[in-house]
Amino acid sequence: MSEPLALSLGQKFELERMTRAIDATGDPQALRGLAKQLLQAWQSQKAATQWVMRQQLGAPARFGTELAVDAGLLDALRPEGGKGGMDIL
Helix, strand or coil, X not given: CCCCCCXXXXXXXXXXXXXXXXXXXXCHHHHHHHHHXXXXXXXXXXXXXXXHHHHHHCCCCCCCCCCCCCHHHHHHHCHHXXXXXXXXX
């Protein structure tokens, strides 16, 4: 059985920073904008994770079922600029 997913120390700090920013914001319009940005980031991360999983498993892409992910983001996820295996994830 695999070990549970854990946030890195940097991710924990970023989570705390964003939580404090949300708590400090009293403007409903600003909160709506922040919520939309977080939703976009969440869905982009979800799509990137699915892409990585497909690459690992060698499964074909499923068009129209997830958000498009920026090619630069995908290249950043690849070790050595897209060369080599995905064993660092």
